[in-house]
Amino acid sequence: MLRGTVSIMLRGIAGHASTLLSNNTSTLLSNNTSTLLSKQARNDIKQAIWETILHRISPEEKSWIDKIEQIRKHFSINSTQVSVIDYGAGAPDSSRSEEEMLKGTTSISKYSDICKGSKPELWALLLFKLVRKIQPEFAVELGTCIGISAAYQSAAQHLNGKGRLITIEGSESIANIAQNNLESLNLNNIEIICGKFKNVLPEIFAKTSGIDYVFIDGHHDEKATIEYFELFLPHLSSGALLIFDDISWSKGMKRAWKIIRNNSAVSFSADLKMIGICKIN
Numbered sequence: 001m002l003r004g005t006v007s008i009m010l011r012g013i014a015g016h017a018s019t020l021l022s023n024n025t026s027t028l029l030s031n032n033t034s035t036l037l038s039k040q041a042r043n044d045i046k047q048a049i050w051e052t053i054l055h056r057i058s059p060e061e062k063s064w065i066d067k068i069e070q071i072r073k074h075f076s077i078n079s080t081q082v083s084v085i086d087y088g089a090g091a092p093d094s095s096r097s098e099e100e101m102l103k104g105t106t107s108i109s110k111y112s113d114i115c116k117g118s119k120p121e122l123w124a125l126l127l128f129k130l131v132r133k134i135q136p137e138f139a140v141e142l143g144t145c146i147g148i149s150a151a152y153q154s155a156a157q158h159l160n161g162k163g164r165l166i167t168i169e170g171s172e173s174i175a176n177i178a179q180n181n182l183e184s185l186n187l188n189n190i191e192i193i194c195g196k197f198k199n200v201l202p203e204i205f206a207k208t209s210g211i212d213y214v215f216i217d218g219h220h221d222e223k224a225t226i227e228y229f230e231l232f233l234p235h236l237s238s239g240a241l242l243i244f245d246d247i248s249w250s251k252g253m254k255r256a257w258k259i260i261r262n263n264s265a266v267s268f269s270a271d272l273k274m275i276g277i278c279k280i281n
Ligand SMILES: C[S@@+](CC[C@H](N)C(=O)[O-])C[C@H]1O[C@@H](n2cnc3c(N)ncnc32)[C@H](O)[C@@H]1O
Pocket: 085, 086, 087, 088, 089, 117, 118, 119, 142, 143, 144, 145, 146, 147, 148, 149, 150, 168, 169, 170, 171, 174, 195, 196, 197, 198, 217, 218, 219, 220
């Protein structure tokens, strides 16, 4: 999506949000348990959205963003081909069965096409700003691709002076590209694990009992998305932030998002149409 279009979209959402964030009656930001609502967390999310829209970035933040965007630029025009395996749902209207997704679909893809799966700059900046505000110690990302969103979140943690990120990618060839990209940025607070989300998660859960921040950007299947949410729940710290990408991507993802945001463990949620944010009790 063009940056201008995303910006206009976010502006509309934020205009709506700033009215509704203050009066607790929002469908955009709704409360399940208003007594447990953290005013601070609402403000952090609101500020992250506004700073993204206004492109309010410090010189040191800009320096990181420029370096990451250079990598995106390089890949977006690179026609090198590589074999990739996808364990996700494919396209919004595709009807891959559970068995097919488990087995994976192999194809030959250009770097430039793989790169298109990365979050566009403005949405990546929103993730960066959320991490800057929330200051998570232990963050997890499902869906690394070539490492663009991982680099944004990890750079934000680097600037925070604390925190680490574990990111999971199913396709080995793509994970190798991400590894090179993240190494070229000298980010040492990040680990890429190659494997299917469901297979790798127990290994991550064994490392900590308190995950503070999760970005789920892969698979895009209704049942799988709900399952990941349920798998994470017992391993989240109190007040953790869960971010779901592509909540309007397909009918199934819309249903999954509705079920997740209405779960009693969610103290409040923000629906940004593309991204859904949940704050856990
Ligand atoms: C949309 S891309 C991630 C983009 C990345 N977060 C960014 O914005 O830079 C989704 C990635 O998740 C991976 N993926 C999808 N389903 C998976 C699964 N079940 N297990 C492991 N990886 C998976 C795909 O190979 C793909 O690279």
